[in-house]
Amino acid sequence: xxxxxxxxxxxxxxxxxxxxxxxxxxxxxxxxxxxxxxxxxxxxxxxxxxxxxxxxxxxxxxxxxxxxxxxxxxxxxxxxxxxxxxxxxxxxxxxxxxxxxxxxxxxxxxxxxxxxxxxxxxxxxxxxxxxxxxxxxxxxxxxxxxxxxxxxxxxxxxxxxxxxxxxxxxxxxxxxxxxxxxxxxxxxxxxxxxxxxxxxxxxxxxxxxxxxxxxxxxxxxxxxxxxxxxxxxxxxxxxxxxxxxxxxxxxxxxxxxxxxxxxxxxxxxxxxxxxxxxxxxxxxxxxxxxxxxxxxxxxxxxxxxxxxxxxxxxxxxxxxxxxxxxxxxxxxxxxxxxxxxxxxxxxxxxxxxxxxxxxxxxxxxxxxxxxxxxxxxxxxxxxxxxxxxxxxxxxxxxxxxxxxxxxxxxxxxxxxxxxxxxxxxxxxxxxxxxxxxxx
Numbered sequence: 001x002x003x004x005x006x007x008x009x010x011x012x013x014x015x016x017x018x019x020x021x022x023x024x025x026x027x028x029x030x031x032x033x034x035x036x037x038x039x040x041x042x043x044x045x046x047x048x049x050x051x052x053x054x055x056x057x058x059x060x061x062x063x064x065x066x067x068x069x070x071x072x073x074x075x076x077x078x079x080x081x082x083x084x085x086x087x088x089x090x091x092x093x094x095x096x097x098x099x100x101x102x103x104x105x106x107x108x109x110x111x112x113x114x115x116x117x118x119x120x121x122x123x124x125x126x127x128x129x130x131x132x133x134x135x136x137x138x139x140x141x142x143x144x145x146x147x148x149x150x151x152x153x154x155x156x157x158x159x160x161x162x163x164x165x166x167x168x169x170x171x172x173x174x175x176x177x178x179x180x181x182x183x184x185x186x187x188x189x190x191x192x193x194x195x196x197x198x199x200x201x202x203x204x205x206x207x208x209x210x211x212x213x214x215x216x217x218x219x220x221x222x223x224x225x226x227x228x229x230x231x232x233x234x235x236x237x238x239x240x241x242x243x244x245x246x247x248x249x250x251x252x253x254x255x256x257x258x259x260x261x262x263x264x265x266x267x268x269x270x271x272x273x274x275x276x277x278x279x280x281x282x283x284x285x286x287x288x289x290x291x292x293x294x295x296x297x298x299x300x301x302x303x304x305x306x307x308x309x310x311x312x313x314x315x316x317x318x319x320x321x322x323x324x325x326x327x328x329x330x331x332x333x334x335x336x337x338x339x340x341x342x343x344x345x346x347x348x349x350x351x352x353x354x355x356x357x358x359x360x361x362x363x364x365x366x367x368x369x370x371x372x373x374x375x376x377x378x379x380x381x382x383x384x385x386x387x388x389x390x391x392x393x394x395x396x397x398x399x400x401x402x403x404x405x406x407x408x409x410x411x412x413x414x415x416x417x418x419x420x421x422x423x424x425x426x427x428x429x430x431x432x433x434x435x436x437x438x439x
Contacts, residue, residue, distance in 0.1 A: 028221070029238075037159050044117035044154075052107055059103070063096045121151035175437065176228040180204040184436050188212075188228065190420070191236055191433075193289040194296020195219070197370035199379045199415040200289060204228075214368075215239075219299065233433045240429055243295040250424065253286060253315035253335075258322065265423045266318040266331060276333065276409045276416070277375070282318055283332030285421035287408050291428055293369050293381055294335060294406075300368050307360055310340045313403055332421050334407035336400070347402050351388045354401065358386050361404055371406065378410045 022028045045051055070088055079085060151157075176185055186202040193199075195214040198207050209226040216224045220235045245253075254264030261267075266282030273279050294312075301307055317323055317330035327334075339346050341356050361383050365371040371381035384405035387395050394401070408416070422428040 035160075038156055039159065040154075040156050041117055043115060044156075045111075045115050046118075049107060049112065052111055055103065056100070059096055059100050063092060066092050066096075117151060118153070121153045124151060125153065174227045174229055175233065176204050178204050178206065178209045178226070184433065185228075187430070187433060187436065188236065190288050191240060191292050192296075193381075194293040194299070194369055196368070197293075197381050198289070199411060200420050201415070218368075230434075230437075233437055237432045237434055239299070240295075240432075243299050245291065245295065245425065245428070249312055252312040253291075255316040255318045255321055257318055257320040261320040262318040263423075265316050265421075269319055270331075274413065276411075277328065279328050279331075280319070281328075281331065283416070283421045284418050285423040285427065286316060286332050286335075287411075287416070288420055288422050288428055289411075289415075290333065290335060290381075290406070290408050291422070294337070296369060297337075297364060300364050306341060307356070307364075308340045310338045310345060312336065313338045329405075329407045329409050333409050333411075333416070334405060336403045336405050338403045349388065349392050349394070349401050351390050351392050354386060354388055357400070357402075357404060361386060365404065365406065369406075372410075375410050378412055379415065380410055382407055382410055 019032075022032060067089055070092065071085075074085055074088060079088075176182060176188070181203050183202055185204050185208065186200055189198045189202075189208055189211070190200045192211050192215050195218065196207070196211045198211050212228060212232060213224040213226045215235070216222050216226075216232065219239055220231070222231070255262050255266065262282075265285045268284060269282045270280035272281035298309055301309060312335055314323075314330060314334075314336035316332060317327060319331075321330075323330075330336075339356070339360055346353050346356055361371075361373070365381070365383055366373070369381050371383050373383055373385065375382050385399045386401070386404070387399040388401045389395060
């Protein structure tokens with residue numbers, strides 16, 4: 001908890017980096033948002049404007065940095081003549097003098113007239129003192145009552161985060177629980193699919209309940225309830241932003257057909273048939289649950305410092321892709337993901353790859369996504385078998401050896417509708433849940 005963090009920090013002021021680290025965890029961020037903080041108002045300063053004058057020194061630092069950068073550029077351009085270099089430095093001086101002049105005007109004409117706190121606080125104190133003295137004179141008593149004023153004379157006040165405090169007043173009612181049915185529940189089942197695995201149903205099932213508990217425990221770091229309230233809704237939106245798929249990964253997800261015969265996600269060719277193992281249909285993008293599972297893998301890998309995703313070596317493969325005619329999983333239902341172990345890139349056909357790949361599969365995909373190792377059961381994430389012979393030769397085409405393959409091939413047809421596939425960040429993330437809740 002945040003109080004424990006304070007204790008660890010020996011009650012010293014937090015650095016900016018420590019606050020950033022604390023805010024990355026939704027539970028800690030919520031605790032920080034509930035703090036009542038006492039600090040100096042922006043409407044208060046002493047007559048000399050001491051705290052504002054500290055900015056003056058920053059201009060000199062900036063000027064020195066600018067001159068150093070210009071010196072480097074002049075060297076690159078081969079400008080060595082003294083008068084030319086002096087002219088450049090003179091222009092920097094002129095520009096900074098102009099900025100400093102404007103800053104002095106800003107302090108004199110805008111900041112100082114806005115510093116009303118001290119004057120009002122002194123006036124209130126004086127009025128209260130006068131009123132009390134008159135009262136004492138009338139009653140011939142002195143109760144030694146403290147002289148009160150609405151504003152502190154040192155400019156300090158208590159501040160709260162009004163949005164973060166709303167739960168204290170309005171309550172945090174349950175929005176969805178086991179047995180409920182709603183389209184927003186479908187979105188939750190998709191967006192949190194990487195927390196134990198789920199399918200895009202609009203029903204709040206036992207899988208949904210377990211998924212919410214895992215999300216609360218691992219991401220939010222709060223007590224597990226298995227129900228959806230506003231805190232869960234806000235945390236899901238935060239998770240999507242924090243672990244958003246980068247532009248680089250989106251490029252890797254697109255089909256790499258050499259002739260550029262599709263837009264990156266097929267042309268809708270092929271008849272949509274069953275079983276999925278041999279379905280030739282080009283789904284209109286990648287399955288959203290699959291991609292949110294990938295986001296969850298990045299989250300869980302981020303909790304340790306050994307293994308990292310390096311790239312998606314294969315995402316979509318249309319029928320025109322060199323390997324597109326021999327695989328149907330990659331027509332929207334599968335990803336091939338490659339990893340680093342520390343600085344070592346796990347790649348090529350090497351027997352030494354097998355142990356770390358199996359470790360990643362078992363300790364992340366199986367443990368957190370509830371992925372199965374073969375396509376035995378329906379409605380689960382599935383990974384392909386991993387293996388090589390000790391002499392680096394291939395066991396068979398069904399075994400991977402430098403990547404982990406994950407797919408949603410065993411999802412029932414009702415969970416593989418076109419509407420569950422996406423082609424970019426907009427169609428993956430859609431509207432924020434908080435927006436959907438407030439509609």
